[in-house]
Amino acid sequence: MNPADTLTEIAVPQSQQWVRGNLLTLEELNASEINIILDTARALKEVSTRSIKKVPALRGKVVVNLFFEDSTRTRTSFKLAAERMSADIVDFSVSTSSVSKGETLRDTARNLVAMGVDAIVIRHRSSGAPNLLSQLVECSVINAGDGSHEHPTQGLLDLYTIRETFVPRGKALSDLHVAIVGDVIHSRVARSNIWALSKLGAKITLVGPSTLCPDSFSRLGVTVSSDFDAVLPTVDVVNMLRVQFERITSAAFPSVREYSRYFGLDERRLKLCKPDVLVLHPGPMNRGLEITSPVADGPASAILRQVSNGLAVRMAVLYLCIGVSSLRRS
Amino acid sequence: MNPADTLTEIAVPQSQQWVRGNLLTLEELNASEINIILDTARALKEVSTRSIKKVPALRGKVVVNLFFEDSTRTRTSFKLAAERMSADIVDFSVSTSSVSKGETLRDTARNLVAMGVDAIVIRHRSSGAPNLLSQLVECSVINAGDGSHEHPTQGLLDLYTIRETFVPRGKALSDLHVAIVGDVIHSRVARSNIWALSKLGAKITLVGPSTLCPDSFSRLGVTVSSDFDAVLPTVDVVNMLRVQFERITSAAFPSVREYSRYFGLDERRLKLCKPDVLVLHPGPMNRGLEITSPVADGPASAILRQVSNGLAVRMAVLYLCIGVSSLRRS
Amino acid sequence: MNPADTLTEIAVPQSQQWVRGNLLTLEELNASEINIILDTARALKEVSTRSIKKVPALRGKVVVNLFFEDSTRTRTSFKLAAERMSADIVDFSVSTSSVSKGETLRDTARNLVAMGVDAIVIRHRSSGAPNLLSQLVECSVINAGDGSHEHPTQGLLDLYTIRETFVPRGKALSDLHVAIVGDVIHSRVARSNIWALSKLGAKITLVGPSTLCPDSFSRLGVTVSSDFDAVLPTVDVVNMLRVQFERITSAAFPSVREYSRYFGLDERRLKLCKPDVLVLHPGPMNRGLEITSPVADGPASAILRQVSNGLAVRMAVLYLCIGVSSLRRS
Numbered sequence: 001m002n003p004a005d006t007l008t009e010i011a012v013p014q015s016q017q018w019v020r021g022n023l024l025t026l027e028e029l030n031a032s033e034i035n036i037i038l039d040t041a042r043a044l045k046e047v048s049t050r051s052i053k054k055v056p057a058l059r060g061k062v063v064v065n066l067f068f069e070d071s072t073r074t075r076t077s078f079k080l081a082a083e084r085m086s087a088d089i090v091d092f093s094v095s096t097s098s099v100s101k102g103e104t105l106r107d108t109a110r111n112l113v114a115m116g117v118d119a120i121v122i123r124h125r126s127s128g129a130p131n132l133l134s135q136l137v138e139c140s141v142i143n144a145g146d147g148s149h150e151h152p153t154q155g156l157l158d159l160y161t162i163r164e165t166f167v168p169r170g171k172a173l174s175d176l177h178v179a180i181v182g183d184v185i186h187s188r189v190a191r192s193n194i195w196a197l198s199k200l201g202a203k204i205t206l207v208g209p210s211t212l213c214p215d216s217f218s219r220l221g222v223t224v225s226s227d228f229d230a231v232l233p234t235v236d237v238v239n240m241l242r243v244q245f246e247r248i249t250s251a252a253f254p255s256v257r258e259y260s261r262y263f264g265l266d267e268r269r270l271k272l273c274k275p276d277v278l279v280l281h282p283g284p285m286n287r288g289l290e291i292t293s294p295v296a297d298g299p300a301s302a303i304l305r306q307v308s309n310g311l312a313v314r315m316a317v318l319y320l321c322i323g324v325s326s327l328r329r330s
Numbered sequence: 331m332n333p334a335d336t337l338t339e340i341a342v343p344q345s346q347q348w349v350r351g352n353l354l355t356l357e358e359l360n361a362s363e364i365n366i367i368l369d370t371a372r373a374l375k376e377v378s379t380r381s382i383k384k385v386p387a388l389r390g391k392v393v394v395n396l397f398f399e400d401s402t403r404t405r406t407s408f409k410l411a412a413e414r415m416s417a418d419i420v421d422f423s424v425s426t427s428s429v430s431k432g433e434t435l436r437d438t439a440r441n442l443v444a445m446g447v448d449a450i451v452i453r454h455r456s457s458g459a460p461n462l463l464s465q466l467v468e469c470s471v472i473n474a475g476d477g478s479h480e481h482p483t484q485g486l487l488d489l490y491t492i493r494e495t496f497v498p499r500g501k502a503l504s505d506l507h508v509a510i511v512g513d514v515i516h517s518r519v520a521r522s523n524i525w526a527l528s529k530l531g532a533k534i535t536l537v538g539p540s541t542l543c544p545d546s547f548s549r550l551g552v553t554v555s556s557d558f559d560a561v562l563p564t565v566d567v568v569n570m571l572r573v574q575f576e577r578i579t580s581a582a583f584p585s586v587r588e589y590s591r592y593f594g595l596d597e598r599r600l601k602l603c604k605p606d607v608l609v610l611h612p613g614p615m616n617r618g619l620e621i622t623s624p625v626a627d628g629p630a631s632a633i634l635r636q637v638s639n640g641l642a643v644r645m646a647v648l649y650l651c652i653g654v655s656s657l658r659r660s
Numbered sequence: 661m662n663p664a665d666t667l668t669e670i671a672v673p674q675s676q677q678w679v680r681g682n683l684l685t686l687e688e689l690n691a692s693e694i695n696i697i698l699d700t701a702r703a704l705k706e707v708s709t710r711s712i713k714k715v716p717a718l719r720g721k722v723v724v725n726l727f728f729e730d731s732t733r734t735r736t737s738f739k740l741a742a743e744r745m746s747a748d749i750v751d752f753s754v755s756t757s758s759v760s761k762g763e764t765l766r767d768t769a770r771n772l773v774a775m776g777v778d779a780i781v782i783r784h785r786s787s788g789a790p791n792l793l794s795q796l797v798e799c800s801v802i803n804a805g806d807g808s809h810e811h812p813t814q815g816l817l818d819l820y821t822i823r824e825t826f827v828p829r830g831k832a833l834s835d836l837h838v839a840i841v842g843d844v845i846h847s848r849v850a851r852s853n854i855w856a857l858s859k860l861g862a863k864i865t866l867v868g869p870s871t872l873c874p875d876s877f878s879r880l881g882v883t884v885s886s887d888f889d890a891v892l893p894t895v896d897v898v899n900m901l902r903v904q905f906e907r908i909t910s911a912a913f914p915s916v917r918e919y920s921r922y923f924g925l926d927e928r929r930l931k932l933c934k935p936d937v938l939v940l941h942p943g944p945m946n947r948g949l950e951i952t953s954p955v956a957d958g959p960a961s962a963i964l965r966q967v968s969n970g971l972a973v974r975m976a977v978l979y980l981c982i983g984v985s986s987l988r989r990s
Contacts, residue, residue: 050390059712092736104947113964115970285437305444307444308444382720383722406750406752409750617767640775
């Protein structure tokens with residue numbers, strides 16, 4: 001048998017309505033666009049269950065991982081997503097690159113484009129860097145996390161996991177109440193979740209100490225609370241943010257132990273929730289701090305399913321931005 | 331011509347008897363299993379002589395190199411082995427990963443599995459880490475060296491090289507006497523060689539200073555000696571272990587020069603051997619220390635052939651553990 | 661449709677005259693060989709304009725990037741070039757490799773060859789390292805920059821860009837006058853340009869302070885000048901070398917600002933040139949130092965086109981050295 005025959009093409013009809021070449025924020029997407037990504041991800045997730053986990057959809061396309069902050073996990077997820085679609089993917093190591101010789105982001109990026117790169121997946125400590133980059137280059141730009149601004153593929157994979165869990169139970173996103181818990185003010189994951197969930201009609205409550213989760217967030221149309229126990233019985237989903245030590249143990253909060261006591265999710269708290277509550281965490285977890293192991297590894301947790309869904313969502317984003325959109329443009 | 335047609339599939343009938351998903355140690359394999367790996371390696375070695383050195387056997391499979399100790403050589407060998415079988419392989423850099431954010435080995439590994447990884451090739455400073463990992467994840471685990479415990483693919487490639495050399499001369503492994511020389515006590519290479527050689531019936535003598543090669547090894551059914559010159563005339567194979575400076579020049583031995591004088595292999599010592607003696611070294615060599623250049627580059631040496639065979643052995647291990655075994659399980 | 665069918669093979673008839681397995685210097689090539697590389701690059705450049713930017717020409721071949729000096733840009737260019745031809749390419753990280761355990765270049769390289777590597781792309785701080793390597797191993801060796809000696813693929817891509825610009829205007833290389841400006845004495849880019857341009861009959865003037873651009877270069881058949889303004893009206897091409905701070909601000913020159921004033925290319929100087937002058941720079945640029953942004957980004961500049969052509973030239977070099985030549989040898 002010809003091995004190429006085993007690479008059955010994928011069929012994602014709804015993807016034909018996608019027109020963007022970039023994924024910069026979830027704030028700028030409308031509900032329909034978010035649903036196209038989620039539907040495409042659902043179609044692509046099937047590829048990962050095949051014996052030969054590979055389709056030729058992006059064969060000959062080139063993706064660059066341009067990470068200015070370390071993140072093996074997200075970088076690996078994008079890498080595997082690209083390879084599953086048969087794209088070539090290059091890690092552009094910033095520390096050993098011309099960037100360290102003083103080259104500007106613009107020159108680095110335009111050089112990559114001149115080498116025929118189709119998409120740049122960028123992570124940067126500065127909010128807005130992906131948006132800036134998209135104005136400098138003609139290739140696709142995918143935001144893999146910028147400062148405390150957005151982490152759109154994380155928001156999408158959280159949404160995917162929620163939808164995948166509740167739709168079979170007869171609940172739409174607009175029927176759900178989601179708590180996002182922790183250091184909301186510094187969290188790009190929280191922001192991307194807030195945008196995506198509100199566009200799809202979910203009710204959102206942010207939970208955390210007022211230093212890390214100020215009332216000012218309510219202008220985004222969400223509820224803000226510092227009483228975790230009071231919120232728990234009303235929610236369908238609890239999304240626990242990662243504690244970032246250097247921020248928590250500053251003036252923002254007296255101690256990690258104190259934080260854990262008020263805003264950690266343990267078995268006692270889980271019992272306050274509805275029986276079919278869904279627990280999310282973007283990883284990597286600080287076990288015993290924002291979440292205990294029995295909860296993280298228990299039946300309510302979808303933490304590993306989030307990782308699998310992340311791959312499907314990233315396959316979808318790459319497919320839509322450099323597969324489908326480039327067909328449209330050419 | 332369709333380029334895919336050039337990727338002729340391989341035929342390895344004996345591989346059908348293989349049932350393991352992991353390669354953790356040689357201690358746990360029986361002689362028959364060791365022979366299946368060596369026979370499969372022999373069949374796969376032919377691929378490397380083709381003009382197009384690639385077969386589609388593991389197309390769509392994903393392998394991760396998870397190295398907690400640096401080793402470009404072994405990592406590259408596994409990488410090329412995976413690519414030669416058309417698998418995708420990802421280097422998971424531990425230093426820049428969530429591991430450095432305090433994530434546990436278990437969480438890192440389970441995340442990789444959630445991304446659809448088929449095999450994790452692990453090197454770790456702690457003896458037993460691969461075994462622990464294999465209990466935590468459902469994918470294949472391949473031990474690429476753990477502490478001073480085992481380095482099974484090195485043991486297998488040494489065995490392959492010995493078999494390839496002596497079988498055409500009409501000698502079976504059970505007819506051979508092998509000396510393993512040097513810092514045996516700290517050497518995972520030595521341990522894997524001891525297990526594999528004894529299972530196939532070879533006679534083994536360990537040679538080294540009593541501080542690095544104590545008599546207690548004799549309980550493994552091997553002979554222990556500190557008189558290299560006396561052992562040499564009786565052996566068919568001399569496997570020279572790499573000197574690891576930080577260990578040698580501690581209390582274990584007075585000086586590197588002294589070590590070299592008693593346990594280095596030079597031309598004078600080579601003349602004490604049988605004329606068809608085979609010299610092995612796992613590399614990287616300290617030329618002039620445990621082995622001199624005339625010996626390392628001379629006709630008795632199979633050191634570069636070991637490297638080539640290492641690739642074939644690793645192709646075989648990946649093929650058996652994630653190609654054949656996964657077919658069996660599905 | 662079978663995806664493999666989309667990988668149309670390339671046709672480069674002139675490549676059949678190529679006989680070398682290595683690209684070590686441009687000094688040793690004759691004009692006809694240089695033209696074969698440029699013609700092959702032109703044929704391969706078309707691949708990068710396809711929707712599926714990939715041909716199977718080097719399928720099953722293995723290339724290693726062995727970089728002893730950091731250079732993400734050149735390394736990425738070789739990586740993408742190899743992948744565009746369907747070769748596998750491995751980054752052999754020197755800092756984490758056996759090289760740091762004291763292994764010799766020879767042993768490292770011979771190990772790679774034993775693993776079945778077809779080409780080693782080497783960058784090294786020592787002039788002559790690629791030449792030495794080519795005597796130690798049987799695989800192809802490609803020089804990606806050695807000390808202040810040569811950077812042949814940079815010379816070739818500069819030449820390609822010049823030819824691509826002027827031939828449609830009815831000018832051959834032998835009709836052109838090229839200025840190479842800056843720290844010539846330390847520049848491998850300058851040396852490779854000098855060799856290639858002189859072999860194809862171009863007139864060359866080197867411009868710089870006498871400490872960095874001494875009169876002794878005139879023995880290579882070139883003109884040497886320290887008066888940039890006087891040279892500009894007579895040239896068709898200005899190739900601006902990168903300022904390397906640590907060298908400029910030593911005894912060689914009083915200050916960076918001073919350097920910029922005498923040897924930087926700004927809009928005032930550009931107006932002294934012929935209207936169709938071509939501006940080159942090997943990158944990464946120090947904007948505002950050896951070149952100002954209006955010039956670098958203006959219509960005379962071919963700086964990004966150089967990067968695109970670099971990919972095509974490296975595809976050609978790999979194709980000729982390990983595709984065509986290996987067919988000839990086998």
